[in-house]
Every structure is written in structure tokens, then in C-alpha cells.
Amino acid sequence: MFTKVTSGEVQTITIQFEGETLVVRKGLNVAAALLEAGVKQFRETPVSGQARTPFCMMGVCFDCLLIIDGMHNQQSCMIEVAEGMKIERQLGMATIEFNASAEQGL
Amino acid sequence: MPDYDVIVVGGGTVGMSIAYGLERLGKKTAVFDQGDDAIRAAVGNFGLVWVQGKGIGSPEYADWTRRSAELWEQYGKELQEQSGIDIAYSRSGGFHFCLSDEELESRTSQMSQLAEESEGDFSYEMLDRHSLLERLPAIGPEVKGASYSPLDGHVNPLLLLRALHVAFKSKGGDLLVESVLDITFDDSVFTVSSTSYVKTATQVVLAAGLGSEKLAPKLGLTTPLYPQRGQILVTEKTAPFLDYPTSLIRQTGDGSVLLGDSHEDVGFDTGTSSGVMHDIAQRACDIFPYLEKLRIVRAWGALRIMSPDGLPIYDQSTQYPGAFTATCHSGVTLSAAHALDFASFIREGELPFSLEKFSERRFYVH
Numbered sequence: 001m002f003t004k005v006t007s008g009e010v011q012t013i014t015i016q017f018e019g020e021t022l023v024v025r026k027g028l029n030v031a032a033a034l035l036e037a038g039v040k041q042f043r044e045t046p047v048s049g050q051a052r053t054p055f056c057m058m059g060v061c062f063d064c065l066l067i068i069d070g071m072h073n074q075q076s077c078m079i080e081v082a083e084g085m086k087i088e089r090q091l092g093m094a095t096i097e098f099n100a101s102a103e104q105g106l
Numbered sequence: 107m108p109d110y111d112v113i114v115v116g117g118g119t120v121g122m123s124i125a126y127g128l129e130r131l132g133k134k135t136a137v138f139d140q141g142d143d144a145i146r147a148a149v150g151n152f153g154l155v156w157v158q159g160k161g162i163g164s165p166e167y168a169d170w171t172r173r174s175a176e177l178w179e180q181y182g183k184e185l186q187e188q189s190g191i192d193i194a195y196s197r198s199g200g201f202h203f204c205l206s207d208e209e210l211e212s213r214t215s216q217m218s219q220l221a222e223e224s225e226g227d228f229s230y231e232m233l234d235r236h237s238l239l240e241r242l243p244a245i246g247p248e249v250k251g252a253s254y255s256p257l258d259g260h261v262n263p264l265l266l267l268r269a270l271h272v273a274f275k276s277k278g279g280d281l282l283v284e285s286v287l288d289i290t291f292d293d294s295v296f297t298v299s300s301t302s303y304v305k306t307a308t309q310v311v312l313a314a315g316l317g318s319e320k321l322a323p324k325l326g327l328t329t330p331l332y333p334q335r336g337q338i339l340v341t342e343k344t345a346p347f348l349d350y351p352t353s354l355i356r357q358t359g360d361g362s363v364l365l366g367d368s369h370e371d372v373g374f375d376t377g378t379s380s381g382v383m384h385d386i387a388q389r390a391c392d393i394f395p396y397l398e399k400l401r402i403v404r405a406w407g408a409l410r411i412m413s414p415d416g417l418p419i420y421d422q423s424t425q426y427p428g429a430f431t432a433t434c435h436s437g438v439t440l441s442a443a444h445a446l447d448f449a450s451f452i453r454e455g456e457l458p459f460s461l462e463k464f465s466e467r468r469f470y471v472h
Binding site for chain 2: 070071072073092093094095096097098
């Protein structure tokens with residue numbers, strides 16, 4: 001579906017998507033890197049549960065929302081991939097979770 | 107025959123609550139409203155229906171506030187049925203957090219004074235950190251304790267205003283969207299005029315928020331007021347995590363989190379400032395550290411309508427007994443009392459002794 005536009009030497013980095021390790025090109029935004037890796041479904045809407053995939057790739061459609069390093073509602077087309085980044089699909093509503101053992105030092 | 111029984115000047119939460127209450131009693135009522143360009147506390151409000159902490163040293167205000175909060179349950183239902191709008195009212199009790207031992211000590215003595223002055227009608231609990239953790243495990247290490255009152259609740263203030271408009275009109279009330287330019291009295295009839303309307307009524311209620319002070323002298327009243335700014339931050343929407351309103355943080359039915367409770371004297375400036383926004387966000391994150399994971403998407407400033415002593419003003423003109431003034435900074439909390447009680451006082455043509463303490467005569471220089 002997509003054609004790579006590259007010139008010269010390609011540098012790669014490693015990210016995690018849904019627990020799976022992916023080697024992606026350095027410098028890409030997260031949405032582009034995942035699309036290139038063959039990921040089709042990104043988020044599911046909170047209202048109808050429909051699956052979504054990036055549409056505008058320029059920060060206006062919000063269909064590329066993902067959970068990146070634990071933060072919900074991240075516009076993945078506006079964020080550059082980074083080594084070791086942990087990425088998950090955002091299914092339904094964004095949540096903030098309280099982790100008792102981590103936050104109270106228990 | 108005058109055009110109306112009553113003309114209410116001001117279509118914010120206070121004016122619309124009284125006007126809806128009057129239509130509910132069968133009074134033919136019109137509201138003059140400046141429109142959406144007005145400096146309107148009703149659209150900048152935090153949305154608490156709040157009892158705890160109000161009326162310390164003023165038992166009449168504490169009583170009036172509790173009375174309204176009690177009426178709210180029935181009133182909220184009625185308004186929803188009447189308007190078909192879900193105003194997201196709930197009363198789960200509310201918390202006020204204390205972030206230092208001094209704050210906790212001062213809150214403890216304030217709540218105890220309030221309970222004493224209300225002769226047992228104000229129910230509340232003081233919670234130390236340990237007991238608070240059992241109810242709200244997500245509080246941060248800075249939180250020393252909290253006061254909790256089961257009397258507190260919250261509502262969507264924008265939908266409340268909308269519901270009042272719809273319910274008022276469905277009862278036959280007329281909304282005239284123009285600024286009032288003049289009010290005159292002749293032969294037992296008030297004439298209220300704007301650019302294109304001239305309407306008459308037997309009674310007039312001035313409920314124009316910060317605009318009341320300018321119109322009051324036309325009715326032989328003064329209604330002294332000043333604006334006090336509060337800033338509010340709104341986060342992105344998130345799944346429900348907070349079942350209770352609090353004095354600083356509340357999650358709306360839509361999932362947004364509202365953060366607020368600042369007080370500034372900056373005249374009629376409805377803007378925001380980074381220092382105050384920082385302090386609000388910092389305190390909110392001290393209370394619930396995981397709030398730092400949410401992004402702020404909007405912020406605004408809004409002006410509270412304050413009398414010199416912070417209490418409401420309810421009065422009747424001695425010069426023109428058919429003219430009344432009504433103003434307060436807690437228009438949402440007092441909405442039920444305004445619609446159900448205050449409207450019936452207007453119908454009776456006289457304010458009761460229980461509102462005597464709220465007369466603007468308390469500000470007259472003797």
C-alpha cells in the first residue's frame with residue numbers, strides 16, 4: 001500500500017507495539033512507522049467501538065490516537081519514534097489508572 | 107392592563123431561575139437578557155451545588171444554602187422533565203481537601219463552628235489522612251485530610267441554564283434579548299425599555315448580575331457589587347474516575363475534569379494568567395497525582411458577582427414596592443431556592459423576615 005521514499009543509508013530503531021518488537025526507520029512519526037510495519041488498526045472509538053486508522057497524517061483527525069509510554073490520547077502522527085518506545089492501541093475511552101503500590105510506595 | 111405580571115431583568119442563572127419559578131406559579135413573565143455577549147457568571151461557573159463552608163458566621167445564609175440544596179433533588183428532576191434536558195445533577199456528597207496541618211486545623215474549626223451555628227442541621231465529617239485513604243485511595247502524599255459533607259452535589263451549569271430557558275419558554279414565558287436601557291414607574295406600572303421593546307409589568311425583579319448596580323437606582327435601590335475573578339482549567343476527557351465533586355476538582359458527566367477555585371480582584375478582566383493556572387494545576391496534582399497524566403485543553407476566567415460582605419442581596423424597594431433586587435455569587439446552588447421559594451415571595455409581593463438579613467440596607471452608611 002505504501003512506498004518508501006528513501007535516499008542514502010537507512011538507520012533503524014526498535015520499538016514495542018502491543019508487546020511485539022518492531023524495527024522501524026529512525027525519523028518517522030509513530031503513525032507512519034506502524035503503517036509501514038503493516039499495522040492497520042489503531043484506536044477504537046469510545047462511542048461506537050469502531051476500529052480506526054490514521055486518516056489525515058497531519059494532526060487534525062485524531063484517528064491515530066494511541067497509548068504511548070503509558071500516556072493516552074497521543075496523536076501518533078505528530079510524535080517521532082524513539083528507541084524503546086512502548087505503544088499500545090487505545091481501545092475506547094482514555095483512562096488514568098491509579099497504581100496503589102507504585103504511588104503510595106506500598 | 108400591563109403586558110406582564112413580572113419582568114425579570116437578567117437572563118443568567120439567577121434571573122432565569124426566578125423567572126421559571128414565576129411561570130411555574132402561573133405568573134405571566136418576561137425576561138430581558140443582554141444576550142451571549144454579556145459578562146455572564148452562568149457560563150463560566152464550576153457547577154457545584156455546594157453547602158459545606160458556606161455561611162460561617164451567617165446562619166441565615168447557611169440555612170438558605172442548605173434549604174436550596176435540599177430542594178435541588180426534586181427541582182433537578184422537575185427541570186429535566188420540563189425541559190427534556192439531562193442536566194447531569196448528582197448528589198454524592200463532596201470533599202474539601204487540606205494540604206497542610208494548618209489547613210486541616212483551620213477547616214476543622216470552621217466546620218465545627220458551622221455545625222454549631224446550624225444547630226445540628228449541617229452534617230459533615232472531618233477525615234484524617236488514614237480514613238480519607240479508605241474512601242479515596244488515589245490521594246497524594248501531601249494530603250493531610252479532608253472535610254466531607256453528604257449535602258454537596260454538582261450539576262452541568264451550561265445545561266442548567268439551557269434547561270431553564272427551555273422550561274421557562276415551555277410554560278409561556280417570553281425571552282426578550284436586548285439590554286435594558288431604562289425602567290420607569292407610573293400609575294402602579296413599571297415600564298421597561300430597550301432599543302426596540304417597551305414592555306409594562308406590575309412587578310420588576312432586578313437579577314442582572316454585575317449589571318444590577320447600574321440599573322438599581324432607577325428602582326430606588328443600590329445593590330452594590332464588585333467582580334471577583336475565578337479561573338478554571340479543563341482537561342481532556344477521560345473515563346470516570348472521581349465519583350464525588352470536590353471544592354477544587356470535579357469530573358463532569360462527559361468525562362472532562364474541571365479544576366478551579368481561585369480568587370482575584372482584577373476588575374472586569376475575564377482573562378487567564380499563567381501564575382494562577384500553575385497554582386491550580388499544582389494543587390490539583392498534589393491532591394490526585396495521576397491527574398498529571400491528563401492534558402489541559404481549555405482554560406477561562408469568569409467573574410463572580412460579589413456584594414461587599416460576600417452574601418447575597420435580596421431586597422424590595424421602599425420607594426417602588428413592586429421592585430425587587432436579587433443577586434448572589436452562588437446562582438447554581440441557590441437556583442432551587444430562587445425558583446421555588448423566592449418566586450413565591452414575589453408572588454406574595456413581600457420578602458419574608460427570613461431574608462431580612464440579606465437586605466442591601468446593611469451596606470447603607472448610617
